Amino acid sequence: EVQLVESGGGLAQPGGSLRLSCAASGFTFSSYNMNWVRQAPGKGLEWVSYISRTSDTIYYADSVRGRFTVSRDNGKSSLYLQMNSLRAEDTAVYYCVREPGAAVTFDIWGQGTVVTVSS
Amino acid sequence: QSALTQPRSVSGSPGQSVTISCTGTSSDVGGYNYVSWYQKHPGKAPKFIIYDVSKWPSGVPDRFSGSKSGYMASLTISGLRADDEADYYCCSYGNNYRWVFGGGTKLTVL
Numbered sequence: 001e002v003q004l005v006e007s008g009g010g011l012a013q014p015g016g017s018l019r020l021s022c023a024a025s026g027f028t029f030s031s032y033n034m035n036w037v038r039q040a041p042g043k044g045l046e047w048v049s050y051i052s053r054t055s056d057t058i059y060y061a062d063s064v065r066g067r068f069t070v071s072r073d074n075g076k077s078s079l080y081l082q083m084n085s086l087r088a089e090d091t092a093v094y095y096c097v098r099e100p101g102a103a104v105t106f107d108i109w110g111q112g113t114v115v116t117v118s119s
Numbered sequence: 120q121s122a123l124t125q126p127r128s129v130s131g132s133p134g135q136s137v138t139i140s141c142t143g144t145s146s147d148v149g150g151y152n153y154v155s156w157y158q159k160h161p162g163k164a165p166k167f168i169i170y171d172v173s174k175w176p177s178g179v180p181d182r183f184s185g186s187k188s189g190y191m192a193s194l195t196i197s198g199l200r201a202d203d204e205a206d207y208y209c210c211s212y213g214n215n216y217r218w219v220f221g222g223g224t225k226l227t228v229l
Binding site for chain 1: 151155163164165167171208217219
């Protein structure tokens with residue numbers, strides 16, 4: 001079964017850090033570009049970051065650029081999101097999302113991990 | 120990175136059809152044929168139901184259809200069912216910033 005499982009969410013203080021992980025299974029992780037997408041409470045979806053299959057191309061939303069860092073370890077079939085200088089507005093469910101190779105869309109989503117930034 | 124514009128809510132009775140609009144700009148919806156639609160039930164992960172404006176992923180019924188004209192994309196759901204009640208999000212590939220989502224539309228099946 002194709003699956004993405006996020007972990008690492010929790011409570012952080014403003015200005016603090018968290019590292020999210022996403023474990024992939026059921027497919028060849030190294031063959032797919034990956035993204036992080038988040039949803040704040042009561043809000044819509046927001047794309048956060050993209051990383052290519054070989055990590056040579058990385059993009060960030062303006063709202064997180066300079067504070068978040070995306071990375072991946074193809075040997076471990078894992079995706080990561082290092083979140084620094086956290087703000088209250090970063091409070092959200094964070095989803096690990098796959099881009100299929102043959103189409104420009106998001107086809108597989110994890111169940112999400114909750115990040116709460118509060119003092 | 121302004122969000123695409125969707126109506127906050129739409130509603131319809133079982134068996135009827137509803138259409139959800141998604142308005143962007145020349146930098147996203149109007150510039151690319153890479154509009155996707157996602158269905159999201161509360162507490163669940165989003166599920167993609169339309170990609171490349173009007174294509175169906177495997178397993179998605181053709182009751183769901185997508186289209187685009189200019190800067191506006193649309194999702195039409197025909198033969199409404201109770202389990203279609205969910206939030207629907209459009210998403211477009213865009214210049215520079217890769218992806219932009221709509222604010223979401225809550226579909227109520229009366």
